[in-house]
Amino acid sequence: MANHLLDQKSLSCVVEDIEGCRKRLKIEIPFEETLPEREKIVQDFVKKSKIAGFRIGKAPREIVEKIYKKEIERETESHLLKHVYEKAIKENALEVVNLIGIESIHYIEGEPFSFSVIVDIKPQITLPNYINIAVPKGNTEIKPEEIDQTVESIIESKAxxxxxxxxxxxxxxxxxxxxxxxxxxxxxxxxxxxxxxxxxxxxxxxxxxxxxxxxxxxxxxxxxxxxxxxxxxxxxxxxxxxxxxxxxxxxxxxxxxxxxxxxLPLLTDELTREISGLDKKQFMEAVEKSIKENKEAHARNLQKLKIIDYLLASADFALPESEVEKEAEWIFRKAITESQEKGTPIAVLEEKKEEIYEKSLNQARRKTKLHFLLEEIAKKENISVTKEDLSVAINEMAYRERIEPQKLIKKLSTDQVNSLMNQVFFQKVLDFLLEKAKIENYE
Missing domain, CATH: 3.10.50.40 (Chitinase A; domain 3)
Structure with missing residues (x-):
């Protein structure tokens, strides 16, 4: 187990490697540095304490400390844990993904205040070459039967x-x-x-x-x-x-x-105007344009999938297990909910629970790995989400849901906004990689 002394000042933080991205931080500060925090807590208790025979906030300090000794020590310890941990993380530039637990707390008068923290930190990533990734050109040719099928599906409502x-x-x-x-x-x-x-x-x-x-x-x-x-x-x-x-x-x-x-009715100017407000010629042009745009979007999505596959296959690094487990739990719950909505009996889901979770775990590993890879590329290429990017995404979502953008903004929760920002962010990185990709004539 490797140890690394990260700080030689009054606060010391020793990092022990547990496994992969999981670390144990052994943190310690001199007892003298705990006193200002304790003093704040004591003063707060003096101001707010209700003690018989005294008005609120007028009881002598020594009486307050005697009566509320345990509460003062407990609250001081809680504040110290939070502030000292945050200071250790900041001073040592540790990129913590999740705090797993706190252990071995030592808080005794006259002795150094110490404790250990188990954390998962961001992985150390060596990026593969992500410029000129080979992707297929994709088939965007429009066949006459595709136009016929699309027109038929549109005018079917008039059948x-x-x-x-x-x-x-x-x-x-x-x-x-x-x-x-x-x-x-x-x-x-x-x-x-x-x-x-x-x-x-x-x-x-x-x-x-x-x-x-x-x-x-x-x-x-x-x-x-x-x-x-x-x-x-x-x-x-x-x-x-x-x-x-x-x-x-x-x-x-x-x-x-x-x-x-x-x-099906005959395709006439009258029918197409009734359906779309366009004459027959304009309607057919609009249909062809729509098919072309869909094919191009499909080709781009396939190209992005190729880029994702390349990145995942070309990089090897440990993942923060707590992040994988959190993502797997979300995917698992979503899969169960969707299966129930489709009418799958609970007994069947119970039988397949382990199989579903295993699939969820594999998806979570892939998704978490991609998250850190794209984040690292974005950092290197100075890619970020602007207000304009988010505004465009909100307008597109509002259009799909047929709601005014301002009403949608009020409707979205903080988690939903963060989720949308993440989607925009990763699509922006993938768009960058696609611009730098090498388009080749293969399927």
Missing amino acids: SFVDVKDRTVATGDFVVISYSGSLENKPLSELIPNAGVLAKGENQWVMIKEGVFIPGFTDQLIGMETGQSKTFTIVFPQNWFLEPLRAKEVQYTVNLKAIKSKV
Whole structure:
């Protein structure tokens, strides 16, 4: 265990290496230097003490010290710990990430005041070469079918549905059905009251498309005619979100009420003006521009991911474990919350808890390492977040959330503002690295 004497003045601080970024600071000051702090505490007690036979603040000092001896010593010790620790950190230029704990406090009259502090400090980083990092050019070519698909998705809100009379159900159709399910000859709605639309439905609209509704259900409807009834069995997946249905064979009886075909309107000046305020030519130009911008943004994101992968693979240093654990806990809680919102049963989450936490821990290590790398690059390149940068970010957020910027500012908490500043900061560093990157023709 290596020891380093960092200060030879009245305050001494010896740093012991524990492991990685974790250190033990052994701090000591002469007893004489504790007296001014104790004097402040005593004076404060004298001013505020309520003692029988005396007005507030008028009791003799010696009586106050005698009655409140333990309280005075306890508060003096607390103040000394805070102030001496802060002084030791400042004088020795220690970049502490997290204070883990305080131990071995020694506070006895006439003897040096000493204590030990366990801390995690910022890692020592040797930066890899971050200029001319090779990144792919990316494919920003626009295909005609991409324009067609985008236009279709935009005008879909104006689509109409017509009854199909002359054929059977085909992929891409919409059908109107009534149905009910049974398990072991008993109605599913009675066996599993919370099954909802999985148990039965009346005049339900369903799109004939793979992955829609219950797995395998819509496949059974292909080829049916209007007015036809059909009974079939569906085996639910082993990992189905509703536990009572996992791996169960459910028998469904379906009555096909109608077949509907979606008909898109013709793309005319009148339609595009109604949708966007633009004529057809301007509308198509705007669509193409939007696709191009999205492709360019996607290419930039992939390039940034390449830069991140390069930095993480090229630098090796110890991480502050307390920071990793804190980040992992946040990622873990977020993952659990999102899974619950998607309907994952608590029992399943309990089974996978260790697996989810392990993934969270790996993500946290990656994120924490990247944080320190980008911070170090920013320090070297004098990159910081300006008021203008933050203002732009707030305006963009306000636009996305459809709220006035000033109202959004009032709505944001301090933590949310700090989080936004961090996002802006790291994107600014990544933008700098991308400007200095070497664009190459590879995927």
